Amino acid sequence: MSSPAVEVVDLVKRYGRLTAVDGLSFAAESGAVTAILGPNGAGKTTTIEICEGFRQADGGTVRVLGLPPSRRELRARVGIMPQTGGVPPAMRCGEWLRLVARFHAHPLDPGALLERLGLAAHARTPYRRLSGGQQQRLSLAAALIGRPELVFLDEPTAGMDPQARRSCWDLIGELRAAGVSVVLTTHFMDEAEKLADHVVIIDRGRVVAEGTPAELTGAERQLRFRARPGLNLDELLKALPAGSAAKESPAGHYIIEGDVGPELLATVTAWCAAEGVTTEDLSIERRTLEDVFLELTGRELR
């Protein structure tokens, strides 16, 4: 196996008394899409910015394409899409991309890239007049113009409309197919589930789980339904096979886990009928990445 595109070992970053990254380790394989997920303030941007060479670590080691992030030669090999800005407000869209292209030996054609990202009609529009989603797309274009081997995308589709999101997903799929390594952060679980080969979930500056989306969500199925809040789940459990589990989360949303088959389905619906409970949206599904994420990182706001 080739060496990882990014390797982070025991990374620590403190801001005064706050330890934002607290012994974080993960590897992003070469040619794969690695998604870093975590609640607000978990330390995602800090980690990515250390990997990009924009911030200094207080401890641990980081290797990007086998090198320390501060090495100048990485600039030509790594594409960076920051979470915000970096573009002079008065700079026209096309002008900016042509300028960035000049820093690279074999850039993509700026006009074609603008076209690909739906920005061709805005080539003469100053950056400050672009919508939030258009600014994001320009930032993505700037990250890709130099044909990087590795790209860091910090919340790439934040603020994009559904069409732009799909187009961005397609583009990331094309990068992966071309052998480019992608490390992205996102708050969209569907995005991570669809795009990522490897998902790293972080919380309070530490890795709390990692694996492929399928590994994280597991093979087990769940029975889900909605009904009036406050059903007596202890009573329901008595009717279910041993080893079953039932929970209400959030209020009025029920999840039954165990050997989810016709028998369990029949038992649950019969119990609800006997209790005079009307169920809605009854379905048998696998756990989603969002379920796993919320189980690991809790539901409270940070």
Ligand SMILES: Nc1ncnc2c1ncn2[C@@H]1O[C@H](COP(=O)(O)OP(=O)(O)OP(=O)(O)O)[C@@H](O)[C@H]1O
């Ligand atoms: N320059 C800074 N000075 C002080 N504290 C900072 C600084 N940058 C980040 N922090 C703090 O470090 C913690 C981690 O922030 P970071 O931006 O890395 O989180 P994040 O996971 O990217 O969050 P979000 O999902 O909201 O973008 C937060 O508590 C944040 O307030």
